[in-house]
Amino acid sequence: MAPSTALTDTIKFRQSHLDVRPWTDLPSMYWRYRLGYVPSTESLTTQQNGQDYLELRFGVDSKRHPKFVFAICDGVGSSYRGDVAARTMGDWLCNTMWGKWGDTISAVQLGDNLWKRLKEMPPEVVNPIDDEPIPDDIPSLMRSALNRQREVGSQTMFIGGRMTQGKLSFASCGDLRLSVLDGDFNSLYTYRPDTDSRWSSKRGVIGEIVPHVIDDPETMNRVRHIIAHSDGLKDAELWWLSDAELQEHIEMLQKREDSDDITYIQIEFTNDLGQPQLL
Amino acid sequence: MSYTAAATSKTPALIIYLLDVSGSMGTPDIVMPEGNRTSRIELVSKCLEDVAISMVARSTRGTSIQPRYRIALLAYSGQVWDVLGGIKTVDEFAQQGVPNLSPQNMTNTESAFLEAERILLAEIPNLPPNSPAPMVCHLTDGEYNGGDPGPVAQRIMNMSTPDGNVLVENIYIGPNPLGQTVADPTSWTGLTSESEISNQFVKELFRMSSVLPPNYVGIFREFGYHNWRDEARMLFAGNDSKMIEMAYVMSGVTPTR
Numbered sequence: 001m002a003p004s005t006a007l008t009d010t011i012k013f014r015q016s017h018l019d020v021r022p023w024t025d026l027p028s029m030y031w032r033y034r035l036g037y038v039p040s041t042e043s044l045t046t047q048q049n050g051q052d053y054l055e056l057r058f059g060v061d062s063k064r065h066p067k068f069v070f071a072i073c074d075g076v077g078s079s080y081r082g083d084v085a086a087r088t089m090g091d092w093l094c095n096t097m098w099g100k101w102g103d104t105i106s107a108v109q110l111g112d113n114l115w116k117r118l119k120e121m122p123p124e125v126v127n128p129i130d131d132e133p134i135p136d137d138i139p140s141l142m143r144s145a146l147n148r149q150r151e152v153g154s155q156t157m158f159i160g161g162r163m164t165q166g167k168l169s170f171a172s173c174g175d176l177r178l179s180v181l182d183g184d185f186n187s188l189y190t191y192r193p194d195t196d197s198r199w200s201s202k203r204g205v206i207g208e209i210v211p212h213v214i215d216d217p218e219t220m221n222r223v224r225h226i227i228a229h230s231d232g233l234k235d236a237e238l239w240w241l242s243d244a245e246l247q248e249h250i251e252m253l254q255k256r257e258d259s260d261d262i263t264y265i266q267i268e269f270t271n272d273l274g275q276p277q278l279l
Numbered sequence: 280m281s282y283t284a285a286a287t288s289k290t291p292a293l294i295i296y297l298l299d300v301s302g303s304m305g306t307p308d309i310v311m312p313e314g315n316r317t318s319r320i321e322l323v324s325k326c327l328e329d330v331a332i333s334m335v336a337r338s339t340r341g342t343s344i345q346p347r348y349r350i351a352l353l354a355y356s357g358q359v360w361d362v363l364g365g366i367k368t369v370d371e372f373a374q375q376g377v378p379n380l381s382p383q384n385m386t387n388t389e390s391a392f393l394e395a396e397r398i399l400l401a402e403i404p405n406l407p408p409n410s411p412a413p414m415v416c417h418l419t420d421g422e423y424n425g426g427d428p429g430p431v432a433q434r435i436m437n438m439s440t441p442d443g444n445v446l447v448e449n450i451y452i453g454p455n456p457l458g459q460t461v462a463d464p465t466s467w468t469g470l471t472s473e474s475e476i477s478n479q480f481v482k483e484l485f486r487m488s489s490v491l492p493p494n495y496v497g498i499f500r501e502f503g504y505h506n507w508r509d510e511a512r513m514l515f516a517g518n519d520s521k522m523i524e525m526a527y528v529m530s531g532v533t534p535t536r
Contacts, residue, residue: 042288046340046343049341077340078337078339081342134342141376141377142335146336146339148332149336258284258287
């Protein structure tokens with residue numbers, strides 16, 4: 001039997017966490033979720049932080065409509081402390097999207113607004129990333145390498161998603177995957193991954209943020225699945241796998257010598273989203 | 280031959296540098312961006328440090344270095360010196376630092392390639408599965424004394440691994456030997472044919488150079504060298520510091536995670 005959780009909760013996976021969670025029902029909600037967070041073999045064997053970050057929040061808004069936000073961030077491994085950038089961005093995205101922000105805006109406005117906010121990210125958010133100390137007792141070549149990385153900033157790619165009041169909003173940037181599917185697994189929206197786009201703590205958004213909003217009742221009523229994952233899972237179609245098969249697939253990829261951090265989330269809806277229900 | 284294997288701590292990329300330290304490498308004819316001149320060997324040392332920093336940066340997770348590269352550094356003139364004292368992982372190389380190089384006498388290029396071949400023959404059978412193809416990066420400033428290195432270089436390029444044949448890159452330092460003027464090396468497109476070269480020795484180096492695999496071309500372009508052609512050989516020639524810097528960058532483009 002699938003485990004159940006509280007009506008309002010925040011789930012965060014980062015650094016050395018390791019979990020593949022089967023379908024989890026939410027009492028009184030009309031969706032369920034499953035997720036996986038598995039650091040790369042290299043991270044595990046060398047006891048280093050994974051570079052991915054996953055956060056999922058769900059609850060009820062002031063009008064008693066159910067809502068959730070999620071963020072998957074993939075820290076750029078060759079940047080300075082990509083793990084810190086991923087964690088900071090994930091937290092910031094969820095905090096930003098959890099509020100009323102975005103309730104009434106179009107996709108274009110969503111993208112512009114997010115771009116502006118990221119460009120003007122407050123110093124108290126960015127400074128701790130850039131101020132991550134370089135240890136004293138390291139060789140000069142490594143110090144030079146870290147200083148060179150720090151010049152271009154800590155970097156992360158990200159996907160943020162939000163559902164509230166019969167509306168889905170997404171913002172995607174970089175080499176991550178996102179699909180919205182109907183009940184027959186036909187695509188209603190697919191984000192095309194982009195290896196060049198990312199956010200840098202020094203330079204802001206490099207490349208582009210791709211916003212997407214689904215708010216017409218007809219399309220919303222067709223939405224049954226949201227799937228998002230980091231590039232460690234490649235481009236496999238995983239939504240139809242059973243929990244056991246998904247776990248087996250993730251473990252197979254994770255055992256490869258060149259495995260990358262893997263983060264996966266799938267949300268399945270049981271009701272039409274076009275007519276938001278009160279809880 | 281996919282050349283898709285990533286350099287990881289369990290499947291590190293093996294890179295062998297062959298550095299000509301013959302007497303002529305002391306010639307101060309390298310044009311720096313500021314317009315001043317420096318000696319060939321000083322530029323080689325600087326570029327070696329730059330590529331080491333780049334490899335360390337690409338091997339760093341958090342604040343620790345993953346051993347994603349293994350490096351051998353052979354300097355040669357009349358004889359061959361193993362500068363690092365064996366193959367070192369990039370974290371060991373970072374500890375050790377880039378050695379000082381000083382000009383010597385002769386240019387026995389063949390002996391350097393023979394030593395690289397000996398290392399590869401010993402290493403290739405023991406490479407972990409899914410390792411990237413090894414790379415040999417040779418830097419010289421002139422014609423060789425002694426035997427012809429061409430046949431040894433061909434044998435090396437024919438050595439196969441599951442990821443692909445061993446790659447050989449050549450860097451010629453000297454007055455422009457190309458049949459074209461390269462105003463901005465960062466926008467240079469590379470060489471795809473011997474007819475693009477006017478110097479006989481550099482034509483020989485062309486034949487001793489591998490084509491940069493398509494998967495590496497993309498990574499090379501990410502470093503800012505956007506105009507590199509798909510079929511261009513791993514060969515650089517000139518006395519502009521930016522050209523030499525670009526050549527060293529190429530020696531570190533094995534994919535990483």
